Amino acid sequence: MSVDSNGGGRRRAVKKRGGRRAGCLVVLVVLGLLAALAWVGLTKGVEWARDQFGDPEDYAGPGSGAVVIQVNSGDSATVIARTLKEADVVASVDAFRNIANSRADEAAKIQPGSYEMLKKMKAVDAFNLLVDPANASVNRVTVPEGLRVVDVLTLLGKKTDFNTKQYRRALSRLELPSYAELNAEGLPEGYLFPATYDLHPDDTPQTILQAMVDRWKRSADKLGLVDGAKKLGYTPHEVMTIASLVEAEGRGDDMPKIARVIYNRLENPGTAGTIGRLEIDATVNYALGRNLGVAISPSDLDVDSPYNTRRVTGLPPGPIEAPGDDAMAAALAPAAGDWYYYVTVDLRTGETKFASNYDEFLSYKAEFTRYCQTSDAC
Incomplete structure (x- = not known):
């Protein structure tokens, strides 16, 4: 029994010594973890301090390779900086933004367009x-008011790298509002807005027309x-149809009055000597497929077309x-008014007079005839 007791005591003593070693190991592991965490925290702290108080990351320059950057109208310095960072032109957003902020007057004058730049440029060089x-580099195209779709496509074909046929094919892929109706030729007449457009290197006929x-x-x-x-x-x-007629027939302050003449004729057929028709010459020219401002002849009035308001x-x-x-x-x-007729009595100035009855209309028409007898504008 005593032998067993001593042996048991030795075994317990051995276990105690092993427990001390295990405890020391745990302490070392914990200390190691704490040291690692401290190192990570110190590293992150240094990075945070550098971000907050140090100079932002910047390339030494001068850069190499080539990349085209697009600056759009209304882009802020921050937006431009992000564009540059994403293309790896500058090393950080802040490097460019800090320069732009310190030279705000110059930054405000950055023009929309395409810029050929290098990758890994020094931020100040990029600025x-x-x-x-x-x-x-901007291809700027101005589409004036009053053009038909065929005229717009012809203009774009001359001003861009795409031809008229490419634009014509792109028309079928345009996204229009549900109420916008295509004409018999499948053209979105009236829905290609007249304005000045900045075209970009990655534009296509579809993106240009959709814009x-x-x-x-x-x-x-x-x-x-x-x-x-x-x-x-x-x-x-x-x-929109009425607006197109107004565009074809009037200018400036006369436009609301011409719109009133059109509404009066539509809503009060047969009044003031009218016969229920708009009788707008520009629609005759459209039916004939030609420039809307061309003078029409008596034979033109007989063209068989739903566009012939004569x-x-x-x-x-x-x-x-x-x-x-x-x-x-x-x-x-x-405009508010009881007009049913209008006559442009001076083609150079565009002076237009409005009549509430047929006799008044005839007097203005005679005035225009006299004008044409003494002017080469007719």
Whole structure:
């Protein structure tokens, strides 16, 4: 029994010694973990301090390779800095932004456009390149008011690297509002908004034409086309058609008056000597497929087309050209008046007179005839 007891005691003593070694190991592991955590914390703290108080990361420059950067209208210095960082032109957003903030007057003059730059440039070099307008490459195209879709496509074919056929194919892929109706030829007449567009290197015929539709949508929303048309008792497409007629026939302050003449004729057929027709010459030219401002002949009036408002009553099936903001606004807010006729009595100044009855119209027409006898503008 005593032998067993001593042996048991030795075994217990051995276990105690092993327990002490295990305890020391645990302490060492814990100390190691604490040291590692301290190192991580110190490293992160240094990084945080450097981020907060040190200079932002910057490339030494001068850079190499080539990359094209696009600066869009309205881009802030921060947006430009992010674009540069994503393209690896600058090492950090802050490196560029700090320079832009310290030279704010120059930064405000950075022009929209495409810039050919190097990768891994020093931020100040990138900034200096952007503030020089000579480095901006922009293909800017102005589409004036009053163009038909075929005219727009021809213009774009001359001003861009794409041809008219490519633009024509892209028309079928445009996203238009549900109420916008294509004409018999499948053209979105009236919905390619007249404005100045900055074209970018990665643009395609579809993106260019869609930008014109999107620009039109912004004007339509701003002017309240849908609600305004409903209040007038017309569809948005009908109001766009009226706006196109106003664009073709008037200018400036006369536009709301011309819109009123159109509404009066539509809503009061047979009044003041009218015969229920709009009788707008520009629609005859559209039906004939030619420039809307061309003088028409008696034989032109017989063209068989739903667009020929000399023969058909009511509105044509859709717009005859692209109206701008002023014409759209006039169609949505016509002037108050009882006019049923208008005559432009001076082609150079555009002076137009409005008549409430047929006799008054005839007197203005005679005035125009006398004008043409002494002017080569006719």
